[in-house]
Amino acid sequence: MGDVYLLDYGAGNVRSLVNAVHKLGYTLKTIDSAADFDKAEKILFPGVGEFGHAMRSLEAKGFVAPLKAYLQSGRPFFGICVGMQTLFEGSEEAPQAHGLGAIPGRAKCFDRTTKTVPHIGWNRLDVRKALPQDPSGAQLANTLGVDETERYYFVHSFAVPFDEVQHRPFVLATTRYGDETFVSAVQYGRMLGTQFHPEKSGPAGLRLIQAFLAADPTAPCILPTNSADVIYRQPTTQQSDGFTTRIIACLDVRDNDQGDLVVTKGDQYDVRERDTAAGDVRNLGKPVELAETYYRQGADEITFLNITSFRNVPMQDLPMLEVLRRASENIFVPLTVGGGIRDVTDPDGRHYSALAVAGAYFRSGADKVSIGSDAVYAAEAYWRDGQQLTGTTAIETIANAYGAQAVVISVDPRRVYVADPADTPHHTVPTQCRGPNGEQYCWYQCTVKGGREGRDLDVRQLVVACQALGAGEILLNCMDRDGTNAGYDLELIRDVKQAVTIPVIASSGAGHPAHFAEVIDATGVEATLAAGIFHRKEVPIATVKEYLTTRGYAVRPTST
Ligand code: 1PR
Structure with a gap:
């Protein structure tokens, strides 16, 4: 079996992904030089932090050209979170930075006026389907085995808005957050990516990493020829309720x-x-x-x-x-x-x-x-x-x-009761739990040192x-x-x-x-x-x- 390589640009917690790979019985090498791209049989690319920082780090290390060549060669690749976003053309997060451009589209910030941002938590996927008569059904297989019945862990403020026409051959799954539908998983040949973190998604996430690690890197993989045959289900109310507490x-x-x-x-x-x-x-x-x-x-x-x-x-x-x-x-x-x-x-x-x-x-x-x-x-x-x-x-x-x-x-706040809001310069709230002297208002005082x-x-x-x-x-x-x-x-x-x-x-x-x-x-x-x-x-x-x-x-x- 060939080597699985980790592409790490030094931001955030990649230890969890390394631990997940070890837990599944595999070892990981780290890409240290452009030459390592030729040795890699599979590459895992976890992205944490800012899109521009990710791209600048790849450029500074001289990794952009070898990574593009690796992707074009059709060898297995799995980008996670910002690692997936770098496959696109760019991101509003860093307008000057160019993505790898393997998939059309750009990441945008979620609309903060309609929901809380970042999108942090467990959400559902809506997985693409191929029409049964489509001879390319096999190519559109869901290699990772992403599962509509599971929940996966997301943590991000930027996402690629789903465009059914533009994204048709690339997008494996979409997710609904509030009023927006975004790209949550991509698969094009052996190029895979998830906006969510499989290494943080419990047993369901570990199964995806296992599927990537265990897949035969040389198994036939024909790219979709007629992307119009890929179908997506329209988001329903039920899907928009996929975000859990x-x-x-x-x-x-x-x-x-x-x-x-x-x-x-x-x-x-x-x-x-x-x-x-x-x-x-x-x-x-x-x-x-x-x-x-x-x-x-x-x-x-x-x-x-x-x-x-x-x-x-x-x-x-x-x-x-x-x-x-x-x-x-x-x-x-x-x-x-x-x-x-x-x-x-x-x-x-x-x-x-x-x-x-x-x-x-x-x-x-x-x-x-x-x-x-x-x-x-x-x-x-x-x-x-x-x-x-x-x-x-x-x-x-x-x-x-x-x-x-x-x-x-x-x-670590504590209540300070007042009889009248005018008694304090601080922001008060009326309270049902009255103070020791029957006070009907309190403000919440911040404390330090526990x-x-x-x-x-x-x-x-x-x-x-x-x-x-x-x-x-x-x-x-x-x-x-x-x-x-x-x-x-x-x-x-x-x-x-x-x-x-x-x-x-x-x-x-x-x-x-x-x-x-x-x-x-x-x-x-x-x-x-x-x-x-x-x-x-x-x-x-x-x-x-x-x-x-x-x-x-x-x-x-x-x-x-
Ligand atoms: O100030 O940045 O060094 O952080 C110190 C941290 O330690 C703060 O997050 C502070 O909340 C926490 N901390 C300090 N002293 C205590 C203490 O309990 N003596 N714990 C403390 C804070 C509250 C929660 C607790 C919930 C739920 N304790 O940790 O888990 O209140 O409890 P419950 O479900 O049993 O009611 P810094």
Whole structure:
């Protein structure tokens, strides 16, 4: 068997794809020089980040011409996400950059006025069909085996709008997001591509990678001769409902008093046992093992938060790097890591930028980083300095290098009650849960250092600033509800959801499957996160999904 090569231009998390290939029993070599294109029997091209960066990197390495020659030779190629987009002529994301031009069309940004952007989550495919009498039916085979009954994981702001005439011979599948239908998989001969991430799409995605790796690279492959014979089904209402809500399991991680790294869980951020004299840190399991359990149970995403990140931990010693490395070997859904994403100076005086810290996490297997305290400081500066973008904040530098979708803002707000909105300069909401003195309004104060310090910034100011700085998603905790099992803070979440156009993850307070449905209905959030009920085995993830499914919500089936 010949060699499978990875074409990596050094952006984002390619470790997951490498891990997926290893998990399937194959090895990968990396393309280091133009000569490697001749040695490759198959090429995998994962693209993360910005289209222009991808093309410029290929050009700088002298890879554009050999890659075009490789594609023209008809040998097997599988481009993922931006790797697929580079097969087209270009992208609105980087108008000056030329794509490889193997397929007509250009990527465009989704319309932000009609839906949240980026498109982050699990969605369905609508796979092309060949007319039965078409003698080229075999050529139009779905080599990857993309499956209309499955859901696959997407994370992108730009996509190639589907044009039935222009794309007829090339497009294997389309996907509907809100009011737009875009190209989600291409196949032309042995040239394959997916806009979604198969390496992040659980068992369904691994099956596609397996199909690519196992396919005979010399099997006959005749290109479509009469592209008019390819047919596409018109999107239906049902297909447009393919985008699912995400159920995220969150693991708060820290050292316990014996020095072991454990998953813990607080009540309103207090993680120490209340019924023991010693007040030990609650130990609910080992991070990697627990995360693997949640993956098997159907979690759509897993978030690790290093909750003692306010302490200075040397870069060389970051325990979460090893957690990520090990978790990403066996978990093939998106992994987010938070805690300590900021500029760091080690005791030996070496300085690491937030971008370098994030880069270390991405290389270890993280797909997204979540920024807590540093985002609050950045938002304060944003409002103080006249809403200027300096390009120097952690949010901006990481989003510029890895894409907005890789930057989550973790918000730790708490309620401050007021009798009258005029009592505070901050944005207030009327509340059904009155304050201790019967106050009917509250504002949500941002905190830093895991809730230890309140700041003169409200949650609306924070999320609006972070979106302007380029964040891709909001993870909205609530200190008052954390660990209470009393349900999400709908007033907080609704207010934040209305303030931004990026996806919002509801967090804190889930105690029953009905709470998940309630927060989706009341606020329209794209994802829901819970910790305690999963860790204490009160409500398994599958039960939440069954509950939502029976009530008509689109969820990714647990079995896949
Ligand atoms: O400030 O960028 O270094 O990040 C620190 C990170 O650590 C932040 O994301 C912050 O939310 C988190 N963190 C710090 N201290 C705690 C703590 O609990 N003492 N955890 C903490 C935040 C909230 C969620 C929890 C949900 C759901 N905990 O992690 O999972 O509230 O819980 P539930 O379903 O049991 O109600 P930086």
